[in-house]
Amino acid sequence: MAGEASAVVDDKGWLYHPYFPDHWKRCPLYSLAQWVNGLAFRNIQFSDSGLPVIKIAEIKGGISGQTKFTQQTFDDAVRVRYGDLLFSWSGQPETSIDAFWWRDPEGWLNQHIFRVTPTEGIDPVFFYYLLRYLKPNFVGIARNKQTTGLGHITKRDLENLEAAYPRLPEQRAIAHILGSLDDKIELNRQMAQTLESIARAIFKSWFVDFDPVVVNALRAGNSIPDKFTKRAARYRDNPDELSLSEEIQCQFPDRFQDSELGPIPERW
Structure with a gap:
């Protein structure tokens, strides 16, 4: 006890x-x-x-x-x-x-x-x-x-x-070292935040707006569902705006099909 x-x-x-x-x-x-x-x-x-x-x-x-x-x-x-x-x-x-x-x-x-x-x-x-x-x-x-x-x-x-x-000189030395580390941490945080924003934008472009499929459908002369006509017009006027490598671009189909969720890329 x-x-x-x-x-x-x-x-x-x-x-x-x-x-x-x-x-x-x-x-x-x-x-x-x-x-x-x-x-x-x-x-x-x-x-x-x-x-x-x-x-x-x-x-x-x-x-x-x-x-x-x-x-x-x-x-x-x-x-x-x-x-x-x-x-x-x-x-x-x-x-x-x-x-x-x-x-x-x-x-x-x-x-x-x-x-x-x-x-x-x-x-x-x-x-x-x-x-x-x-x-x-x-x-x-x-x-x-x-x-x-x-x-x-x-x-x-x-x-x-x-x-x-x-003493004050040692205080300032400590402050400089720790401040530099904090600056690096903040820079890494901002970079991670930027990369996260880029990832969200890519996901929306590829798998919500189906931009690569719209571009492939335009190239193949296939029909574009009404839901995506505005995006099709955007890429028809600026075909190089979606700058994907051919290796990635060819992974997406070139036409849409109907589903319970509305038009989706073929075979998805």
């Missing part, structure tokens, strides 16, 4: 005392930045235009049709501008509590989110990665407070949570 009790204490100790290199200077996380909480907006303050109210949904997904706007003006401390560092301190621990860069137009900060400004001598990019490094600690702390599915990180937690940092 004594061993079990000790393990619990050690676990809680780990949450507030994460590992850092020995030569880094230790201090409370709260002391390394200015933490400005957002506002609790009321429905009467919303309008059809103005600046967006930035909630966790906007931080994670950008401005959307669900975003609220307001034409009112508030303290400049809660005005969020492009490139600001934000920390969501309330929500579902694993998916909501985290650090984010704001990359959209300026707006007003909603409650449950801190606008974080590192103090002098703390590189902002290094501090962002410090917060990301501490995410398991934030999640663990927030889980201990979950009652209705939501958890939170309080000012007291930030004051009790030990952080550490090296």
